[in-house]
Amino acid sequence: MTTSADKGIWVLAEHSEGELADVSLELASEGKRLADKLRQELVAVLIGTGIPAGLAGKFRDSGINRLMLVDGPGLEETVELRVQALSEMVREAKPGILLCSTSIFGREMAVRLAAALKTGLAPNCLSLDFTDDGRLQCTLPAHTNKTSAKVVFTTARPQIVTAAPGTFDVKRARGARQPLTVNVTPRADPAAPCARTLRIEKGDPRTMSVEEAPIIVSGGKGVGSRENFALLDRLAEALGGVTAGSRIAVDLGFVPVAKQVGQTGKTVTPRLYIACGISGSNYHTIGMKESKVIIVINNDKSATIFKMADLGLVGDLREIVPAITSELARTLPAPTAAAAEPARAAGARA
Numbered sequence: 001m002t003t004s005a006d007k008g009i010w011v012l013a014e015h016s017e018g019e020l021a022d023v024s025l026e027l028a029s030e031g032k033r034l035a036d037k038l039r040q041e042l043v044a045v046l047i048g049t050g051i052p053a054g055l056a057g058k059f060r061d062s063g064i065n066r067l068m069l070v071d072g073p074g075l076e077e078t079v080e081l082r083v084q085a086l087s088e089m090v091r092e093a094k095p096g097i098l099l100c101s102t103s104i105f106g107r108e109m110a111v112r113l114a115a116a117l118k119t120g121l122a123p124n125c126l127s128l129d130f131t132d133d134g135r136l137q138c139t140l141p142a143h144t145n146k147t148s149a150k151v152v153f154t155t156a157r158p159q160i161v162t163a164a165p166g167t168f169d170v171k172r173a174r175g176a177r178q179p180l181t182v183n184v185t186p187r188a189d190p191a192a193p194c195a196r197t198l199r200i201e202k203g204d205p206r207t208m209s210v211e212e213a214p215i216i217v218s219g220g221k222g223v224g225s226r227e228n229f230a231l232l233d234r235l236a237e238a239l240g241g242v243t244a245g246s247r248i249a250v251d252l253g254f255v256p257v258a259k260q261v262g263q264t265g266k267t268v269t270p271r272l273y274i275a276c277g278i279s280g281s282n283y284h285t286i287g288m289k290e291s292k293v294i295i296v297i298n299n300d301k302s303a304t305i306f307k308m309a310d311l312g313l314v315g316d317l318r319e320i321v322p323a324i325t326s327e328l329a330r331t332l333p334a335p336t337a338a339a340a341e342p343a344r345a346a347g348a349r350a
């Protein structure tokens with residue numbers, strides 16, 4: 001049960017290369033919803049070394065009441081120092097809930113904080129709410145996404161949860177103001193870290209894992225051949241995304257098995273999923289139904305997958321896909337690795 005001893009909801013925000021990761025504002029929006037229900041304070045924490053002052057302004061419409069900037073030597077490159085500093089702050093302030101993302105950065109912080117604070121962790125939440133008696137109730141995927149489980153924290157505090165980028169929408173908080181910024185001097189001992197990040201190498205959007213990709217162009221049996229699949233590669237490249245496929249596309253050798261989406265493949269939650277030549281079997285859709293926007297390209301207007309499409313294009317993908325790619329080439333600047341995936345960029349710190 002949420003008790004009067006729980007003091008607010010904290011959001012672990014993420015930044016990389018001077019930019020705030022989008023997931024920070026997604027978590028802030030969800031945090032705001034929860035904080036309103038509890039009538040508690042909503043706090044965001046930004047941690048690192050030389051955090052750009054301009055990032056504070058990004059929280060203006062988020063509903064965050066207080067932004068804690070934890071800036072100090074070693075925090076950028078050493079996860080142990082970040083965990084030391086943050087766990088001290090949590091012990092002192094006693095927030096009831098801590099929201100983190102499932103990026104590499106967020107995940108690593110969440111599990112280490114849970115261990116340091118001897119509390120529980122609900123990973124990869126699909127949704128959050130409260131039970132009638134005011135306990136945080138986390139819905140998690142279970143049994144390889146065939147079902148979901150509801151997890152309730154009993155006494156462990158803070159209740160640490162992670163959620164994938166794209167799980168929550170960014171909503172402008174009504175009446176929100178610029179949060180109060182508090183500079184925190186970290187209590188961490190830079191003398192004793194075991195591991196340090198030496199350098200960050202940007203990933204190539206084309207080889208990013210499908211679970212992290214914000215944009216996925218996915219192909220099925222209808223793509224017809226490996227040669228045709230190159231059309232999807234080119235569209236993915238133009239969008240700064242990755243390709244993926246149905247199980248049949250994997251069986252036919254169009255895409256590697258690591259990129260199979262579905263019950264026996266990966267579960268993905270991109271901002272945009274473009275399904276090309278995929279019929280919409282439950283075995284496939286279970287792995288991509290949480291995508292924010294779904295575009296379907298299929299020459300059979302009765303294909304089941306159109307039922308879940310935000311935008312459906314009936315026609316031959318061999319004509320439609322290259323037409324979209326050349327239109328993008330005409331109108332869009334070439335994507336960069338950093339622009340392609342803010343969450344990944346943040347994750348690349350670890």
Ligand SMILES: Cc1cc2nc3c(=O)[nH]c(=O)nc-3n(C[C@H](O)[C@H](O)[C@H](O)COP(=O)(O)OP(=O)(O)OC[C@H]3O[C@@H](n4cnc5c(N)ncnc54)[C@H](O)[C@@H]3O)c2cc1C
Nearest residue numbers: 220221222246247262263264265277278279283284299317
């Ligand atoms: C236990 C089990 C686990 C499974 N796990 C998975 C899984 O993890 N992932 C998965 O995807 N499947 C899985 N499957 C397989 C699943 O049941 C389907 O067979 C598979 O998803 C179908 O793949 P598809 O949509 O690519 O092919 P199809 O069902 O054959 O659909 C092809 C589509 O392409 C369209 N098309 C054809 N030509 C064109 C064209 N030129 N332009 C546009 N559209 C065109 C057709 O109209 C059709 O809708 C599993 C099955 C079982 C039994």
